[in-house]
Amino acid sequence: MTNKNKTEFEQNWSKFRMPTWEEDISRNHDTLKPFENSSAPCDIPIENFKLGDFLPKELLGGKSLLEFIKKDHYPIPATTDREGYNPNFDSRYFLTGLSDYLKIATTAKKYDVDIKSYFDFGCASGRVLRHFCAQSEIQDLWGSDINGRHIKWLNDHLPERLKVIHNSCIPHIPIADNSMDVVSAFSVFTHIDTFETAWLAELYRILKPGGLCYLTVHNDDTWKLLQNAGPENGVLSRFRQIDPNFDELLMNDIPKERRCFRYTPVGPYRALVLHSNDYLHKTWGRFFDILEIRGKAHGYIQSVLIGRKK
Numbered sequence: 001m002t003n004k005n006k007t008e009f010e011q012n013w014s015k016f017r018m019p020t021w022e023e024d025i026s027r028n029h030d031t032l033k034p035f036e037n038s039s040a041p042c043d044i045p046i047e048n049f050k051l052g053d054f055l056p057k058e059l060l061g062g063k064s065l066l067e068f069i070k071k072d073h074y075p076i077p078a079t080t081d082r083e084g085y086n087p088n089f090d091s092r093y094f095l096t097g098l099s100d101y102l103k104i105a106t107t108a109k110k111y112d113v114d115i116k117s118y119f120d121f122g123c124a125s126g127r128v129l130r131h132f133c134a135q136s137e138i139q140d141l142w143g144s145d146i147n148g149r150h151i152k153w154l155n156d157h158l159p160e161r162l163k164v165i166h167n168s169c170i171p172h173i174p175i176a177d178n179s180m181d182v183v184s185a186f187s188v189f190t191h192i193d194t195f196e197t198a199w200l201a202e203l204y205r206i207l208k209p210g211g212l213c214y215l216t217v218h219n220d221d222t223w224k225l226l227q228n229a230g231p232e233n234g235v236l237s238r239f240r241q242i243d244p245n246f247d248e249l250l251m252n253d254i255p256k257e258r259r260c261f262r263y264t265p266v267g268p269y270r271a272l273v274l275h276s277n278d279y280l281h282k283t284w285g286r287f288f289d290i291l292e293i294r295g296k297a298h299g300y301i302q303s304v305l306i307g308r309k310k
């Protein structure tokens with residue numbers, strides 16, 4: 001056989017290897033590649049920060065944006081180390097994280113929860129957690145991710161009062177029962193294809209009775225946004241790439257049951273997931289009293305489910 005007729009694997013077989021068991025259930029467990037961070041927000045010129053729709057002014061609670069910026073001395077992770085959030089727009093990356101932090105703080109206040117402990121599941125390199133470190137006095141801060149490189153970034157750059165865990169795709173969060181006031185997961189259940197209820201049960205277990213969960217989903221509101229979206233919408237094009245029949249599906253109501261669209265056949269963190277409101281009430285509602293499902297509350301397309309531990 002000539003080289004031309006060989007598959008990519010046949011031509012390059014010596015560069016490929018079987019994943020180790022750690023890679024099969026997590027990512028980057030022994031990363032050593034140095035980080036190429038950007039400057040800390042306090043060192044970025046103020047004129048680079050434009051509130052826009054990233055951060056509604058009301059969320060600042062009467063404070064000036066500069067006050068928040070000056071408190072943040074941590075570097076900003078490189079675009080490649082922040083899960084695609086605001087590529088090459090460091091100031092916007094800061095603002096989207098600040099916005100999510102302030103939304104959690106105002107939600108906790110609304111539901112009378114005093115945050116003394118907080119856990120961010122699938123926290124990546126701390127887009128939201130960095131603000132808990134820089135803007136609050138909360139001492140009991142936790143984060144976890146399936147990607148060991150993010151965990152290394154957090155250990156290298158954020159203060160010691162934050163405890164970070166490299167978890168695997170097999171549901172287990174090594175945090176004590178009934179210990180967290182608030183848990184969050186931004187754009188995580190929108191990707192977890194397997195063992196969802198076991199992860200929910202873990203979040204339920206670690207929350208204090210009456211504690212809040214703040215979890216983003218692709219739900220009925222997302223579905224309507226997708227139905228009206230133009231071809232430039234990134235999430236819509238991803239769904240279309242994964243499923244060539246997606247447009248046909250989109251002509252109907254959102255599928256009643258949870259639906260996964262897998263984009264890689266192997267490894268964890270491999271799907272886009274849809275959750276109808278009916279499914280959320282039937283399944284997630286067993287763990288949490290669902291207080292609200294807020295449409296378009298994370299990024300342009302995701303909703304936030306706010307629940308209270310039953």
Ligand SMILES: C[S@@+](CC[C@H](N)C(=O)[O-])C[C@H]1O[C@@H](n2cnc3c(N)ncnc32)[C@H](O)[C@@H]1O
Pocket residue numbers: 083085121122123124125127128144145146147150167168169185186187188191192268269
């Ligand atoms: C779209 S990113 C969002 C990151 C972060 N929450 C944020 O808002 O910036 C999804 C994150 O979830 C993590 N992830 C996916 N599956 C996970 C799992 N089973 N356990 C923990 N983290 C997971 C990924 O590694 C990634 O960092």
